[in-house]
Amino acid sequence: MLRIGRIEAGPVRGRQLELRLSEPVGGAGPQLSLSAAGLELPALSLRLRGLDWACQPVLDAGQRLRCEGEVRLAGRPQGRLAVDLSEAASRMDWSGGGRGVAVAKERQSPWRIDLRQVPLRWLEAFLASLWPEGRIAEGEVSGQVRLPEAAGLRVEAELRFAGLGFDTPDGRFAGAGLSVPLTLRYHDAAGGQRLGLEGGLTAGELLVAPVYLAVPASGVAFALEGEAPPGVPWRFPRWAFRDAGVLEASGDAALDATGELVRLSADWASADLRLLAERYLGGVLAPTGFGDLQLGGRGGGTFAYDEEGLRRLELELGNARAIDPRGRFSLAGVEGDLRWSRDEAVADSRLAWGAAALYGIGLDASHLDFRSARGQLDLASPMRTGVLGGELRLERFQWRPPRGTAPLRIEMGLALERLDLGALSQRLGWPPFEGSVGGVLEQAVYQDNRVVFGNGLAMTLFGGRVRLDDLSVERPFGIAPSLAANVRFDDIDLSPLTRAFGFGEITGRLDGRLRGLRLVDWSPVAFDARLLTDRQWKGRRRISQRAVQDISDLGGSGLVAGLQARLLRTFDDFGYERIGIGCVLKDNRCMMSGLKKRGDGFLIVEGRGLPRIEVVGFRREVDWPTLVDRLRAATRGESLRIE
Numbered sequence: 348m349l350r351i352g353r354i355e356a357g358p359v360r361g362r363q364l365e366l367r368l369s370e371p372v373g374g375a376g377p378q379l380s381l382s383a384a385g386l387e388l389p390a391l392s393l394r395l396r397g398l399d400w401a402c403q404p405v406l407d408a409g410q411r412l413r414c415e416g417e418v419r420l421a422g423r424p425q426g427r428l429a430v431d432l433s434e435a436a437s438r439m440d441w442s443g444g445g446r447g448v449a450v451a452k453e454r455q456s457p458w459r460i461d462l463r464q465v466p467l468r469w470l471e472a473f474l475a476s477l478w479p480e481g482r483i484a485e486g487e488v489s490g491q492v493r494l495p496e497a498a499g500l501r502v503e504a505e506l507r508f509a510g511l512g513f514d515t516p517d518g519r520f521a522g523a524g525l526s527v528p529l530t531l532r533y534h535d536a537a538g539g540q541r542l543g544l545e546g547g548l549t550a551g552e553l554l555v556a557p558v559y560l561a562v563p564a565s566g567v568a569f570a571l572e573g574e575a576p577p578g579v580p581w582r583f584p585r586w587a588f589r590d591a592g593v594l595e596a597s598g599d600a601a602l603d604a605t606g607e608l609v610r611l612s613a614d615w616a617s618a619d620l621r622l623l624a625e626r627y628l629g630g631v632l633a634p635t636g637f638g639d640l641q642l643g644g645r646g647g648g649t650f651a652y653d654e655e656g657l658r659r660l661e662l663e664l665g666n667a668r669a670i671d672p673r674g675r676f677s678l679a680g681v682e683g684d685l686r687w688s689r690d691e692a693v694a695d696s697r698l699a700w701g702a703a704a705l706y707g708i709g710l711d712a713s714h715l716d717f718r719s720a721r722g723q724l725d726l727a728s729p730m731r732t733g734v735l736g737g738e739l740r741l742e743r744f745q746w747r748p749p750r751g752t753a754p755l756r757i758e759m760g761l762a763l764e765r766l767d768l769g770a771l772s773q774r775l776g777w778p779p780f781e782g783s784v785g786g787v788l789e790q791a792v793y794q795d796n797r798v799v800f801g802n803g804l805a806m807t808l809f810g811g812r813v814r815l816d817d818l819s820v821e822r823p824f825g826i827a828p829s830l831a832a833n834v835r836f837d838d839i840d841l842s843p844l845t846r847a848f849g850f851g852e853i854t855g856r857l858d859g860r861l862r863g864l865r866l867v868d869w870s871p872v873a874f875d876a877r878l879l880t881d882r883q884w885k886g887r888r889r890i891s892q893r894a895v896q897d898i899s900d901l902g903g904s905g906l907v908a909g910l911q912a913r914l915l916r917t918f919d920d921f922g923y924e925r926i927g928i929g930c931v932l933k934d935n936r937c938m939m940s941g942l943k944k945r946g947d948g949f950l951i952v953e954g955r956g957l958p959r960i961e962v963v964g965f966r967r968e969v970d971w972p973t974l975v976d977r978l979r980a981a982t983r984g985e986s987l988r989i990e
Contacts, residue, residue: 358458358494359439359450360387379404379414388450388460393469397421400428409433418443446487460492467511480606481520486511490529499536506531511551518556525551525562539576544569557630565591580604593622609654616647620667636824643668644681657748660687664698677704680712687719689750694719695727703732707774710734715741723747735774737765737783743790757793762786768808778847784808797821811838811856827868834861838881851894853926856881871932871971879927879942889920890952890960898928898951899962900977922956928964930974937969 351364363384370377380401387394402416415429418441426443440449447463467474467486474483490506511525529546549566553559560567570587580602587597598613617623620642624632632638644667651659667681680701686694699714711733718727726744733739743760747753764785772780786806792799800818807813818832839857846852859878866872880888928951929940941949945963952962 358388358460360389361385376403378402388448393448393473395420402428402430457493457495460494461490462492462506463489464509465489467508480515480517481513482515484512484514486513486525497534497536499534501536502531502533504529504531519554520556521554523552525553537577539574539579540581541575542571542573542581544571546570554630557634558627559630560626563590563593563626580606590626592618593626610652612649612651612659614647614649618645620644620646634825637671639672641668641670641672643670648685655689656750658689660748661685674707675705677702679703683714685717685724687717687724687746687748689722691721692719708734708771710739715744722750734763734766735770736767737763737785739763754795755793759788759791761788763806772847778849780809780847781843782809793823796823796825798823808839809844810840811836813837813839830864830866830869832861832864834864836860836878841880845894850897851891852920853880853890853894854886855888855923855926856884872935873932875929875931877927877929877940880923880925882925888923888955890923890926891920892918895921895952895960895962898926918958921954921958921960923960924953924955926952932971935971937971937974939964939967939969 349364349366351366352362354361354364361383365382367380368377369380378401381398382400383395383398385394385396386398397420399419399422400416402414404412404414406412411431411433413429413431415427418425418428426441426446429438429440429442431438431440434454436451436453438449438451441447442463445464446466447461448465449461449463451459451461453459464487467483467488470488471483474481486508487510488506488508490504492506493503495501495503506527506529508525508527508529511527512523514521526549527546528549529544532541532543534541545568547566547568548560548562551562553562567588567590569589570585571583572585573581573583575581582602583600585597586600589595594615594617596613596615598611600608600612601610603609623646624640624642628640628642629638632640645665646663646667648662649659650657650661662685664681664683668677668679669681670677678700681698682700683698684696685698686696688694696717696719697714698717699712701712703710703713713730713732715730716727718725724746726741729743730741731738740762741759742762743758745756745758747756749755762785766784768780768782768784771784772778784806786804788800788804790801792801798820800815803814803816804818805812805814812835814835814837815832816835818830820828820830822828836857836859839859841853841855841857844857857878858881859876862875864871864874925942927942931938931940939949941951941964942953943950945961948963948965949967950961951964952960954960
């Protein structure tokens with residue numbers, strides 16, 4: 348019997364070994380048995396505990412010794428182990444259940460380890476040394492590992508991973524069912540660590556947040572070269588990725604001491620932006636509210652990122668298109684480039700389009716001229732385009748990406764002139780308004796997922812003016828966007844307004860305001876509204892019978908002081924002195940008011956001349972959905988008939 352406290356033979360290490368050679372009864376030949384407290388392959392961090400092995404050695408004429416027998420680990424059968432020794436080569440081969448590990452050394456050649464369907468959990472420690480943050484959940488590996496003689500640890504491997512599953516505690520990286528052919532080169536010596544990877548993905552799913560990829564049947568290829576000098580975090584002078592016909596990209600990257608990505612650059616090109624969006628951009632665009640954006644055409648460009656944020660951005664497009672399935676915008680026939688840099692260099696670029704639309708409203712072909720300087724992208728000259736028989740002008744545009752603690756900031760100013768209100772109404776599904784509309788938005792600033800309109804929004808509408816002040820929109824492209832504003836109306840012509848809504852007809856001018864207006868998901872949740880006809884108006888002030896009926900219904904009943912209801916039907920319209928109605932919306936309830944108190948109610952229409960009519964409301968508190976239903980019924984001609 349031979350006892351050995353510790354032994355090292357190439358890549359194999361053992362401790363507390365006992366070797367016995369015995370002659371069994373019956374003359375079957377000598378028997379060799381080996382037990383070891385532990386047997387290790389440090390190159391793969393593979394450790395076997397409580398090893399017992401017995402075999403019958405055979406020595407052939409060429410002095411080649413071979414011994415094969417059953418292996419037990421901690422008393423349980425674990426396949427068979429064969430040892431083959433000669434002057435020319437040495438080999439140890441374990442196999443069981445279709446799996447196997449073989450260690451071989453030939454003269455003048457490096458040690459070699461062959462793996463056959465080895466569970467990755469056996470190599471957990473080795474994989475953790477390469478990627479401490481990763482957690483291997485499942486999978487197996489086959490292939491060959493070579494250990495050339497060199498200072499430190501040197502590994503060269505050709506591997507095939509199957510059914511690979513992994514994740515990280517922060518959820519940024521994950522994989523499932525991945526098939527990965529891989530060539531690996533790794534060297535850890537006094538000069539630091541070096542890593543080289545070349546491989547591909549042929550099946551499975553991969554998440555590199557925010558990008559999720561269901562590996563296409565054609566597969567993808569990748570390459571990575573890394574280095575980590577002593578005391579210096581990993582740098583990757585070269586990485587490359589190829590999904591034929593969809594995305595080709597390459598660049599460099601660097602990590603900090605905690606493993607965070609602090610530098611990344613990429614040159615990329617895509618011959619099919621449609622497939623690029625479907626395979627790679629869903630997770631990138633979803634947080635912005637455009638996760639289902641449909642792209643097409645071809646594109647390419649460059650971007651660079653460092654500790655402070657985006658450093659360079661270049662984009663080139665050819666016959667590109669972008670369609671929002673929610674109907675917010677569309678672009679087609681986009682050609683040109685976009686260039687931005689954080690340094691002081693000045694760069695000019697232009698993007699042009701053949702057709703475009705905003706919320707279903709078509710825009711004529713036009714272009715945007717940009718200039719990059721001082722870390723921001725500005726509109727070099729105003730953009731003009733025809734829209735609905737009028738004109739849209741983008742007077743100012745400025746884009747500054749996040750930098751350090753400073754967030755993304757976008758600023759713009761635009762103007763609309765002489766838009767056909769009838770055509771606009773048709774596109775947006777509004778009642779058939781007539782006339783034209785225009786407006787000026789002097790300053791809109793997007794920052795921290797919020798749009799603030801610095802000088803409000805002024806519009807001309809129905810011969811009057813509408814102004815929105817203190818206007819802001821939160822989460823404009825996210826879930827449940829909200830809008831806040833104070834609105835003023837001046838000299839709105841009531842005749843085309845009421846006629847378009849099918850709300851009878853009222854002549855005259857309307858003034859009013861909505862204070863504290865707040866919309867959530869574009870539905871009103873709060874406001875203090877007050878609408879009054881203009882007493883200074885010198886023209887005719889008439890209200891039709893239909894309008895009287897509709898207003899009466901909204902007010903919760905009330906024709907008093909002037910006519911019997913039966914006689915009302917004999918007149919087409921009536922003169923009025925004033926019309927006024929108010930609503931304070933809170934907690935889905937509307938507190939109604941009018942011109943003044945009138946008995947137990949409130950006066951809505953104050954009559955004038957003969958026949959004289961007044962409308963009084965008696966229901967002070969109205970359920971908001973009920974009021975909305977009444978308005979809809981009135982505009983459809985379904986208001987309460989007065990007999």
